[in-house]
Structures are given as structure tokens and as C-alpha cells.
Amino acid sequence: MKRLSTRLSALAAALLLAGCASVSPDGLRSDVAQQLQGRLPDEAALPATDAQAQQLAQTQINAWLQQPVDADTAVRIALLNNPGLQVQLAQLGVADAQRVQAITLPNPSLSLGWFRNGHEREVERKLSFGLVDLLTLPWRSRWQGWQMEQATLEAAQQTLLLAADTRRAWLNAVAAEQALAANTRMHDAAALGGELARRMAVVGNFSKLEQARELAQQQQAAAQLARASLAAEQAREQLAQRMGLWGQQLTFTLPQALPPLPKAASDLRSGDDAEATALRERLDLGALRRNLEVSTDRQGWAALGAVFGDIGLTYSRNTSTERDSGHQERTRGWELDVPLPLFDWGSAASSMARHQVQANAAQLRESAIRARSEARSSWRAYRTAWDLAHQQQTEVLPLAQLVQEETIYRYNGMFISVWQLLAQARSTTQAVLTATEAQRDFWLAETDLQLALSGTSPPPAGASARAARNPAAPAAPQNEPQGH
Amino acid sequence: MQRRQFFSGAASAVAAAAVSPVAMAALPEPVIQTSADTAAPLAPPNGRPYQPVVTLNGWTLPWRMNAGVKEFHLVAEAVVREVAPGFFVNMWGYNGQSPGPTIEVVEGDRVRIFVTNRLPEATTVHWHGQRLPNGMDGVGGLNQPHIPPGKTFVYEFEARRPGTFMYHPHSDEMVQMAMGMMGLWITHPKGRHPQIAEVARDYAFLLSAYAVEPGAMTPRVAEMTDFNIWTFNSRAFPAITPLVAGLGERVRIRVGNLTMTNHPIHIHGHEFEVTGTDGGPVPRSARWPEVTTDVAVGQMRQIELIADEPGDWAFHCHKSHHTMGAMGHDVPTMIGVDHKGLVGKIQKIVPDYMLMGERGMGDMGAMQMPLPDNTFPMMTGKGPFGNIEMGGMFTTFKVRKGLAAQDYRDPGWYAQPPGTAANEWQGAPLDAQAPRQTLPGTAPGAPSVHKPATGSGHANH
Numbered sequence: 010m011k012r013l014s015t016r017l018s019a020l021a022a023a024l025l026l027a028g029c030a031s032v033s034p035d036g037l038r039s040d041v042a043q044q045l046q047g048r049l050p051d052e053a054a055l056p057a058t059d060a061q062a063q064q065l066a067q068t069q070i071n072a073w074l075q076q077p078v079d080a081d082t083a084v085r086i087a088l089l090n091n092p093g094l095q096v097q098l099a100q101l102g103v104a105d106a107q108r109v110q111a112i113t114l115p116n117p118s119l120s121l122g123w124f125r126n127g128h129e130r131e132v133e134r135k136l137s138f139g140l141v142d143l144l145t146l147p148w149r150s151r152w153q154g155w156q157m158e159q160a161t162l163e164a165a166q167q168t169l170l171l172a173a174d175t176r177r178a179w180l181n182a183v184a185a186e187q188a189l190a191a192n193t194r195m196h197d198a199a200a201l202g203g204e205l206a207r208r209m210a211v212v213g214n215f216s217k218l219e220q221a222r223e224l225a226q227q228q229q230a231a232a233q234l235a236r237a238s239l240a241a242e243q244a245r246e247q248l249a250q251r252m253g254l255w256g257q258q259l260t261f262t263l264p265q266a267l268p269p270l271p272k273a274a275s276d277l278r279s280g281d282d283a284e285a286t287a288l289r290e291r292l293d294l295g296a297l298r299r300n301l302e303v304s305t306d307r308q309g310w311a312a313l314g315a316v317f318g319d320i321g322l323t324y325s326r327n328t329s330t331e332r333d334s335g336h337q338e339r340t341r342g343w344e345l346d347v348p349l350p351l352f353d354w355g356s357a358a359s360s361m362a363r364h365q366v367q368a369n370a371a372q373l374r375e376s377a378i379r380a381r382s383e384a385r386s387s388w389r390a391y392r393t394a395w396d397l398a399h400q401q402q403t404e405v406l407p408l409a410q411l412v413q414e415e416t417i418y419r420y421n422g423m424f425i426s427v428w429q430l431l432a433q434a435r436s437t438t439q440a441v442l443t444a445t446e447a448q449r450d451f452w453l454a455e456t457d458l459q460l461a462l463s464g465t466s467p468p469p470a471g472a473s474a475r476a477a478r479n480p481a482a483p484a485a486p487q488n489e490p491q492g493h
Numbered sequence: 494m495q496r497r498q499f500f501s502g503a504a505s506a507v508a509a510a511a512v513s514p515v516a517m518a519a520l521p522e523p524v525i526q527t528s529a530d531t532a533a534p535l536a537p538p539n540g541r542p543y544q545p546v547v548t549l550n551g552w553t554l555p556w557r558m559n560a561g562v563k564e565f566h567l568v569a570e571a572v573v574r575e576v577a578p579g580f581f582v583n584m585w586g587y588n589g590q591s592p593g594p595t596i597e598v599v600e601g602d603r604v605r606i607f608v609t610n611r612l613p614e615a616t617t618v619h620w621h622g623q624r625l626p627n628g629m630d631g632v633g634g635l636n637q638p639h640i641p642p643g644k645t646f647v648y649e650f651e652a653r654r655p656g657t658f659m660y661h662p663h664s665d666e667m668v669q670m671a672m673g674m675m676g677l678w679i680t681h682p683k684g685r686h687p688q689i690a691e692v693a694r695d696y697a698f699l700l701s702a703y704a705v706e707p708g709a710m711t712p713r714v715a716e717m718t719d720f721n722i723w724t725f726n727s728r729a730f731p732a733i734t735p736l737v738a739g740l741g742e743r744v745r746i747r748v749g750n751l752t753m754t755n756h757p758i759h760i761h762g763h764e765f766e767v768t769g770t771d772g773g774p775v776p777r778s779a780r781w782p783e784v785t786t787d788v789a790v791g792q793m794r795q796i797e798l799i800a801d802e803p804g805d806w807a808f809h810c811h812k813s814h815h816t817m818g819a820m821g822h823d824v825p826t827m828i829g830v831d832h833k834g835l836v837g838k839i840q841k842i843v844p845d846y847m848l849m850g851e852r853g854m855g856d857m858g859a860m861q862m863p864l865p866d867n868t869f870p871m872m873t874g875k876g877p878f879g880n881i882e883m884g885g886m887f888t889t890f891k892v893r894k895g896l897a898a899q900d901y902r903d904p905g906w907y908a909q910p911p912g913t914a915a916n917e918w919q920g921a922p923l924d925a926q927a928p929r930q931t932l933p934g935t936a937p938g939a940p941s942v943h944k945p946a947t948g949s950g951h952a953n954h
């Protein structure tokens with residue numbers, strides 16, 4: 010008995026070591042952070058699990074919110090504060106615990122029997138193990154490790170998507186505030202025209218028709234201003250939602266302008282290495298590569314598991330006692346419980362595993378092709394967005410300014426009226442608005458490019474703009490990793 | 494003050510054009526004018542004598558005598574005319590200027606005119622008002638082939654009738670005249686003429702109008718009515734030379750109209766008679782005194798007066814917007830509109846905004862605000878008492894005592910004898926502000942009239 014128990018405990022210790030079955034103390038967050046290295050703004054951190062660190066983070070967030078929130082800070086806040094991300098990270102911790110649970114050796118079962126007949130009393134004690142669990146432990150342990158790596162990669166991708174979403178929401182919010190300022194200016198100009206027209210009509214210089222035309226301009230500008238104001242509020246809400254803010258924290262301010270465009274084309278990211286970078290850096294490809302490795306490895310034990318899934322090893326120690334004499338007889342022995350592979354020789358299971366490997370390999374190839382394509386097209390979109398924004402800034406706006414100047418010269422010479430001057434001021438402001446939108450679109454394209462090169466698939470073209478208009482639209486999870 | 498320098502003779506003001514003497518061996522060398530100033534009258538060096546005219550801001554084309562024939566050479570070409578100081582217009586003209594040089598001949602002269610076309614399209618010259626052989630009348634297609642670019646045609650006829658005439662193209666006429674192609678033709682009487690008086694000074698000019706976008710340089714040739722540059726000889730006030738006269742002199746002024754509207758030409762301080770048209774001298778019995786004569790489209794008017802009132806007298810077209818420079822033709826009237834509280838707000842949106850027109854347009858004359866490049870201001874011209882607030886078909890008729898016969902120089906501003914100028918009333922001011930009859934925007938005596946409200950309850954009471 011003593012010898013046996015020593016042997017058993019030695020075996021158990023070896024198996025526990027083989028399984029490395031311990032729960033990660035931070036729920037794998039440091040692993041996620043490891044994956045995100047260099048892909049997030051400096052000092053960006055994932056939310057901590059302990060209460061004291063969380064308190065510290067809130068203090069930090071409140072300090073950040075005292076200043077106009079720039080894009081990087083918005084991302085930092087969102088990472089620390091977005092409950093959706095916290096849900097995902099918590100689930101990662103849950104999955105980790107499940108992993109540990111899965112590769113911890115199943116508790117042996119002890120069955121006790123107590124029998125009696127006319128002359129005997131029998132006590133039966135059985136300690137049994139599922140043997141296959143033991144045999145496959147190294148495989149399962151490896152597989153669970155990979156599963157966790159995948160889940161970590163997935164969480165990292167989700168984090169990057171949240172960061173990109175937050176960045177987009179920030180760009181949309183700042184641009185919308187700029188648009189609101191421009192619309193306010195346009196409305197001011199139209200309102201002045203309307204007021205002047207009213208005064209013209211009072212002294213008899215304008216007919217009702219002429220006055221009505223100017224008032225119509227004012228009305229149109231007022232409606233446009235209301236829409237711009239709503240759009241600005243909604244864009245801001247989007248951002249606040251991403252950053253996980255509510256209550257007092259909603260009074261945060263934003264910078265008055267978008268970041269300036271890169272001055273020259275040579276300051277832009279080159280497109281030459283875009284595909285290679287995407288293949289090397291993208292987390293979704295990493296996850297799929299891992300997935301393929303896992304399924305290849307899993308192929309090895311799939312059949313064995315299917316065939317011998319129920320092998321049981323039982324140690325039994327029976328004691329029978331002669332009731333009359335009190336003489337006891339002990340039987341000790343091992344029992345092996347082996348299913349007969351008469352029907353299922355594991356061929357279905359191994360075929361399934363083989364096909365799974367093929368499917369995963371094909372999936373990796375498909376994703377690699379998509380990643381290459383996304384790298385190319387995101388870069389092209391980024392480059393074109395810069396060309397367009399640069400054109401707006403260096404050609405269109407100066408031209409609008411020139412038109413504005415020439416218009417005032419025409420007003421000076423009494424060639425045109427003050428209403429035409431105000432109308433020109435409105436259309437100059439419209440040009441500023443268009444340039445701002447082009448500048449925003451460049452930074453949105455830049456965000457998509459970063460994601461396509463280092464993280465995962467960016468949302469389809471135009472999704473950012475749609476999201477800005479429709480705050481209810483959720484950020485669709487991209488490219489759900491397979492295999493678990 | 495505008496420089497108005499007279500040239501001692503036409504020869505010094507002109508330059509031989511860069512035309513190969515070989516290529517034009519048989520032609521008189523064309524004479525090109527580079528200045529838009531008024532040239533001194535060209536005393537006839539040969540041929541029959543006559544009293545030459547002074548072409549306002551123009552010149553007379555020299556000729557050569559060839560076996561008793563007066564030979565002239567007109568070159569139709571693109572020119573840049575200085576219409577006002579700093580305001581240049583791309584035009585088509587003759588021999589360096591628009592209008593072209595004045596051709597002066599004497600009744601009975603045999604005249605041969607070489608016309609070289611250096612325009613990008615065909616042209617002709619019509620000798621407006623002349624009696625001449627049909628084939629010399631210059632209507633392209635009707636009387637002669639159009640003169641292609643690069644070609645030289647020759648016109649030859651006898652100047653049969655004394656009078657004031659003009660020449661202009663009759664080939665793509667609308668475009669070519671809208672571009673400034675025109676010139677004066679004066680046929681002086683041979684000796685004394687019973688209906689034509691001898692005069693001390695004889696001025697001549699053509700009326701022309703252009704449509705030039707503010708900031709542009711080339712007239713819009715498709716414009717029919719909405720012209721904005723109104724000129725005497727393609728010059729606009731204050732760039733038009735004043736007409737000067739010695740006290741008591743008889744002065745003749747010849748005006749031709751090649752615009753698309755009529756111009757009531759008006760002189761101050763004197764009355765005149767129309768002594769001739771392009772049909773010839775008006776019989777004395779048919780003349781009557783005027784201070785304004787309407788010069789209809791395509792007409793010439795020759796007026797005469799005795800300059801017997803010393804001073805600087807306005808002389809202008811009486812259509813008031815023809816004495817204005819370029820301006821917008823659909824700018825609403827801003828007079829009397831309260832701008833309180835608005836100017837600052839407008840300046841926040843348009844920083845360079847200045848309030849204009851609230852009191853009328855006179856401010857324009859005083860304000861020096863940037864205009865589009867190469868734009869002729871609406872009203873300008875400084876006088877001894879301030880801004881003259883005119884532009885376009887306006888100049889002055891300056892009568893001075895003791896002016897030498899050949900002295901056409903601007904004598905400067907007239908020094909009015911003391912006490913003869915309108916001045917501020919020095920007595921007691923009006924004791925109270927005169928009440929307005931009505932408030933602005935209110936019809937007199939009808940402040941409470943309302944439209945009947947149709948279908949309202951009132952109708953049923």
C-alpha cells in the first residue's frame with residue numbers, strides 16, 4: 010500500500026510537471042501586450058486586473074481628460090477604459106483557466122463496493138484512471154498552449170481594432186467639430202445677408218422677392234448648421250463610447266484641428282515593402298499559421314483518441330471476510346478496460362483531422378492573398394488620399410483664397426454687391442470644409458493602412474465614414490480566427 | 494496730373510515699322526504711332542493747303558505724294574491701347590493705335606490707300622460717308638474680296654465732298670469694331686466754302702465703347718448692350734485730353750459714333766450749332782442753337798461755337814453712366830440702409846470688407862481700395878475742388894484769354910475771379926432740421942393701406 014501510494018504520487022507529480030498546468034496570474038494580458046509591442050502609441054497599456062492599478066488608471070484617465078485629447082491619448086484611454094475590451098480580456102482569462110482545467114489530470118475515481126452473502130462479506134475498493142488522458146497529456150498540453158496563443162493573438166487583434174476604431178472616431182470627431190465651425194461661419198455670412206436684406210426692404214431698396222431670396226439663403230444655412238451640429242455631437246459620442254466615458258468625463262475637449270498632412274510625398278510610408286510587411290507582421294496571419302500547426306499536430310492523436318478514448322486503468326483492492334471465522338482474504342490487482350475497435354478504427358476521426366489540416370492550410374493561403382491585396386489597396390488608398398488632401402491644401406485652398414481676394418476687389422470696384430461677397434465667403438468656407446474632409450480622409454486611410462500592415466484586415470472602404478454617420482453601427486469583428 | 498505732352502510734329506512721335514523695305518518696295522513705308530497722347534496738328538507739307546484738325550488722343554497719318562496722288566498706308570493690326578493711366582486694353586487698330594490715324598485730305602484730292610492686313614482674320618475698310626466708285630466702298634463680299642491676313646489691298650478714289658467721315662471694317666464688322674477698328678477721315682474744303690466757316694481750332698474724335706471684364710484685358714466681342722468702357726477715341730476720363738480754345742475763338746468739334754447706342758454730347762457754358770453731318774454741311778438756314786446734340790449710332794456731328802466764356806467747362810456725353818468707368822450693372826442700391834452692428838460682423842467673415850454705397854456712390858471717387866488688376870475705376874479724376882467723380886466720355890473745354898494760335902497745351906485749372914465760385918453760405922444756418930415728408934419706405938399719405946384680406950371675416954361683416 011505504501012509502495013503503491015509512493016509510486017502514484019511520483020507519477021502524478023511528473024504528469025503535473027508535463028502539463029505546466031498553472032493559471033496565468035494576469036489572464037494572459039502580458040502575452041497580449043507582448044503581441045501588441047510597437048503597434049500601439051507609446052505608454053499605451055492594457056487594463057490591469059488588480060483594483061489598485063485600476064484606480065491608478067482612472068486617475069491617469071482623468072488627468073488626460075483635462076487637456077485637449079489627441080488621437081494617441083484617445084487610444085490610450087480607450088484601451089484602459091473600454092468595457093468591450095475588458096470583456097474580451099476577461100474572457101481570455103476564463104479561457105486560460107479552462108485550459109489549465111483541461112490539462113490538469115482528471116481526478117482518479119474511487120469506487121467502493123460492499124457485498125455480503127451467506128458466509129462472506131466483501132469490500133471492494135477500486136481506484137481507476139482514464140489512461141488515454143494520461144497518454145495524450147503532452148499533446149493536449151501543447152494543443153491547449155497553442156489555443157491560448159491563438160486566443161491571445163485574437164485578443165491582440167481585437168485590441169488593435171479598438172485602437173483603430175478609436176483613432177477613426179477621434180478623426181471623425183475633430184473633423185466634425187471643424188466642419189461645425191465652418192458651418193457656423195457660413196451661417197453667419199448668410200444671416201448677415203438676410204439681416205441686411207431685411208434692412209434693405211425696410212427702406213424700400215429691396216422688393217419682397219429680393220429679400221425672400223436672401224432669407225432663403227439664411228434658412229438653408231441654418232438647416233445645414235443644425236445638421237453639422239448634430240453630426241459633431243454624434244461623432245463625439247462615438248468617440249466617448251470608444252473611450253468608455255460617461256458622466257463628468259464627457260466634458261473632455263478636442264484639439265481644434267486635425268494633425269497636419271505630411272508635407273511631401275517623400276514623407277509618406279513607401280508602398281514597396283507593404284506586402285512583405287503585412288505577411289510578416291499581421292496578427293491574423295500569425296493566428297492562422299498557429300492554427301495550421303495545431304491541427305497538424307492534432308492529427309497525430311486524433312485517431313488514437315477516437316479508438317482508445319475509453320481505456321481505463323483500475324487498481325482494485327478487495328477484501329472478503331468470512332463472516333463465521335472472521336478470516337479475511339485480500340485480493341489486489343489491476344484491471345485494464347479497453348474498448349474493442351470493432352467498428353470505429355478511428356478512420357473518420359483521422360480523416361476529419363486530415364481535412365481540417367487541408368482546410369486550415371487553404372485558409373492561411375487565402376488570408377495571405379487577402380492580406381497582400383489589402384496591403385496594396387490600403388497603401389494605394391492612403392497615397393491617393395494624400396494626393397487629394399495635398400491638392401486641396403496646396404492648390405484648391407489657395408485658389409479659393411485668390412477667388413475670395415478677387416471677389417473683394419470686385420466689391421471694392423462696385424462690380425458686385427455685398428450679397429455676392431457674402432456668398433463667396435460661404436463658398437470659400439465650403440472649400441475649407443472640403444479640404445478638412447480630405448485631410449480627415451487621409452488620416453483615416455493612414456489608420457486603415459497601419460491596421461492592414463501590422464494588425465488585421467481594415468474595415469471595408471467607407472466603413473469609417475459610415476460609422477461616423479451611424480453611431481449605432483457596431484464595429485464588426487474582423488476575421489474570426491478558426492480552430493477552437 | 495496726367496502728362497499731356499504735345500509733340501512738335503508727327504514725325505517725332507512715329508517710328509518706322511519693322512517691315513522689310515524690300516518686301517514693301519512699292520508701298521509707302523507704314524508709319525506707326527506708339528503714343529496715345531494727342532499729337533500736334535499735321536500741317537500739310539505738300540498738296541493743297543488746309544487748316545488741319547486736332548485728333549483727341551490721336552494723330553494724323555502722314556502721306557506721300559506720288560504723281561499727284563496722295564498715298565497713305567494703313568496697317569490693320571493688334572495693338573495695346575492705354576485707355577486710361579494704368580489701364581490697358583488689347584485692341585485691334587491701325588498703325589499702332591486704336592482708333593487708327595486720322596486721314597486728312599482736301600476736296601478734289603486723288604487718294605490711294607494701301608491697306609495691309611496683319612490681323613488673324615480677313616478685313617476690309619469701308620470709307621463711311623464717301624462718294625466713291627462702288628468697288629471702293631469696302632464691303633467684303635459685296636464690293637470686293639475680303640483682304641486675307643498678310644495681304645495688302647489698294648483703294649483709290651477722289652475725295653469728292655468736303656466733310657467729316659470715318660473709316661471702319663466691313664468684314665466681321667461686329668467683332669472688329671468691338672475690338673476698336675475705326676478712324677476719322679476729314680475732307681477739307683478746297684478754298685472757301687459758303688457753308689463751311691474758317692475756325693481757329695478744329696477737334697475731332699470718335700465715340701467707342703468696350704466690354705472689358707474687371708481684371709481682363711481683351712474686350713468681350715460678343716457683347717451687344719452691356720458695355721462698361723465708354724471712350725472718346727478709345728480713351729476714358731481722366732485720360733482724355735482737354736479741348737482748349739483762346740477766348741473768342743471759333744471752335745469746331747467733330748464727333749462720330751461707332752458704339753451701339755446714341756450719345757447726347759453736351760457742352761457747358763456755351764451754345765453751339767450743328768454745322769455739318771456726314772451728309773455734308775448743314776445749310777445755315779437749317780441750324781439752330783443747342784447745348785446738347787444727340788449723336789446717333791453710325792452718325793457724325795460737326796458742331797461749332799464761339800469760345801467766349803473763360804473757364805474750365807465740362808464737355809461730355811449726357812448719359813450719366815457713360816461718364817462712369819467700369820461698374821457692376823446689377824448692384825442693388827444701398828443708399829439709406831442701416832448698417833449698424835453689421836460692418837464688424839461682415840469684417841469677421843471678410844476681413845477686407847469696407848462699407849460702400851450707404852450714402853451713394855460718390856465715396857468711390859475718394860476711396861483708394863484695391864481693384865482687380867488692370868481695372869478702370871468707376872469714377873475718378875481730381876479737380877481743383879476735389880474729386881470730379883467721372884470716368885468715360887467726359888473731358889473739359891478750357892477757354893483762356895491770350896492763348897497762342899498753335900498752343901494746344903493744357904493751361905491747367907482755371908483761376909476763377911474771386912467771389913465767382915459757389916461757396917458755403919456764411920449766414921445763419923437753417924434753424925431746425927427740416928422734417929421729411931415721409932419715412933423711408935413709406936408712400937406719402939398712405940401709411941395705413943393694407944391689402945384686403947381675402948376670405949377673412951371682415952368681408953362678411
Ligand SMILES: [Cu+2]
Nearest residue numbers: 756810812815
Ligand atoms: Cu453716351
